[in-house]
Amino acid sequence: MSQAGTVLSEPLIRLNAADNVLIARESLSIGQQLCIGEAAIRIRAQVIAGHKVAACRISRGAPIRKYDTVIGRAARDIEAGDHVHTHNVELIDFERDPGFCLDVRPVEYVAEADRATFNGIVRPDGRVATRNFIGILASVNCSSTVIKNIAAWFTPERLAPYPNVDGVVAFAQTSGCGMSSPSEHFDVLRRTLAGYARHPNLAGVLIVGLGCERNQVADLLDSQGLHVGTSVHALVMQDEGGTRATIEAGIAAIQKMLPLANDIERRPVSASHIKIGLECGGSDGFSGITANPALGAAMDILVRHGGTAILSETPEIHGVEYMLTRRAVTPAVGQKLLDRLAWWERYTRGHNGQFNGVVGPGNQKGGLANIFEKSLGSAMKGGTTPLQAVYEYAEPIDQAGFVFMDSPGYDPVAVTGQIASGANLICFTTGRGSMFGSKPAPTLKLASNTPMFKRLSDDMDINCGLVLDGERSVEEMGKDIFEHILRAASGERTRSELLGLGDHEFVPWHMGIVS
Incomplete structure (x- = not known):
């Protein structure tokens, strides 16, 4: 797969000596004569930049190779200089040797003291962030409008007193009910929501549910090991008194989170945290x-x-x-x-x-x-x-x-x-x-x-x-x-x-x- 020795400045690029197709670096015209090493090729079709040209005659059924890898077979006879694309390439599946571990090469790790650094945000528990948001998650589609309205309240003007906060963002979604549970789909949704709730780039999280959905907020928190506290808050619309009341409660919850979220500073940390x-x-x-x-x-x-x-x-x-x-x-x-x-x-x-x-x-x-x-x-x-x-x-x-x-x-x-x-x-x-x-x-x-x-x-x-x-x-x-x-x-x-x-x-x- 190495590109060593590949000449990229020529009109046609040969990626590997074993390839029978070349890549057009620029658009080519019918009849154009090009030299590839000691060979000459006459272009037999209009070829757009980035497309393939046959380097030699490829008989019907023969493999087509790019980077010395089979990407299909010729659907018909292909002549040197022909455009090679969907019209004359067939996809063929075949057994491949997985060759487990054959190409494992030791990594020459940089000594810890010499590693590159970046200015990161170090959370109290040691996690390192690259951004500093407050996030709002919906347990179900039915609470997505509410979380969007909560986030929209926090305009740049209202966030101005908190310059270290990158923003308040709503992660609305379209599922959480009308789905089989337990199921793999249900587990994936909860795992995804929990992954965001734990993400170091979120200084605080508000989770909002409706109340009658399959993905109940309390069960979501319990199943994923999440706990309501300083940086995690939860609201249920049917308990709060409906849409308007939940929006007001959500705004108030985030207003309480903002001072702590703003109390951060970036400092040099190892690139190993990226x-x-x-x-x-x-x-x-x-x-x-x-x-x-x-x-x-x-x-x-x-x-x-x-x-x-x-x-x-x-x-x-x-x-x-x-x-x-x-x-x-x-x-x-x-x-x-x-x-x-x-x-x-x-x-x-x-x-x-x-x-x-x-x-x-x-x-x-x-x-x-x-x-x-x-x-x-x-x-x-x-x-x-x-x-x-x-x-x-x-x-x-x-x-x-x-x-x-x-x-x-x-x-x-x-x-x-x-x-x-x-x-x-x-x-x-x-x-x-x-x-x-x-x-x-x-x-x-x-x-x-x-x-x-x-x-x-x-x-x-x-x-x-x-x-x-x-x-x-x-x-x-x-x-x-x-x-x-x-x-x-x-x-x-x-x-x-x-x-x-x-x-x-x-x-x-x-x-x-x-x-």
Whole structure:
């Protein structure tokens, strides 16, 4: 998977000597003659930047290789110079050797005294935060309007006396009743709510319920080991006297929390306290060449400094899971990942979803033919260090290093789970241009190509297109990303924060029936 020796400045990019497809660095015209090493190729179709071109004749049924990895087979004879995409590529599944632990390499950890630092917020119990919000959680959809109104009362003018508080944010949700309980869906919802309630980036939490829902507030608190106290408050609308009374009681509860929440200061702490949720959305043909491997290089640095990198989006490792199982520290860790993939195969059977091959229209326009090709780039975000553990959705992450958390590929759901698991910063790569943000953990957005970065500069934080432009190597870009992470963790606002995004991206995973 190494890009060593890859020349990115030529019109066609060969990612591996064994590949039979090349990547168009720029848009190509019919009849254009290009030299690839000592060979010449005549382009036989209009090819958009980021799409694939056949490097040689590929017979029908033959495997198509990118990064020396099979991403499909030729649906018909493909001639050198042909455009290679959904019209002539078939997705084929096949058995893969998981090769448990074969690619585990020791990590050269930085001595604790020499580790990078950031200015973090240290909570009384030792947890370290990157932001300082007060959060309001709804136990059920029926209390979501109430929590939104409570949060809306705390305007910038009313929060002005509390300059160290980043805001009061409502995490509204659409479930909590009309669901089977006990059930896996019910457990996941409660685990997600509890993960937010415990998150170090929330100085205080108010939980609001209706009163007759399945997800009762008292049972939620008891089942998750949460206790009402100085930083955790709870209200039930039917007990408080209804909508207006609950809003008034909620405002009063948060007013009492604000002075304590404001009484904090940032101080230097080790980068080992950083937990990064890794996400990608709106991927294109350059994502697996620039942004994703560069983010992976940054995660290798973070892991060496004692931090944690959380890869998720289980459908988006489908087809390349062996890249991770070969890095698993034990066969049990690798098998747990395969077990989650087997669960997804059962869960999606009979549906026309991404796990079964179909990627989104934006991915296709950007040059990705199917889920295997998308997965190939997506997995690169995790870098090269050993896979230490595999977690279920929103399960608390207690293992440092590179880990995996099971989740859908849908960005808001995946990131919600990562934050509930403890991520205090999100790194989000995009090729088409995703307008995503998150709270209470902020999102850094990494662009895969310079034209998109310039077009959407108000939404993008880091231009990984510099790799494609020949101005940075993947390793240099990784160092730049790591430095940006330290600044963001220290309080530097990300583009999505400056735009006010993150109030509507709390989306717990709905995985069960509604009745």
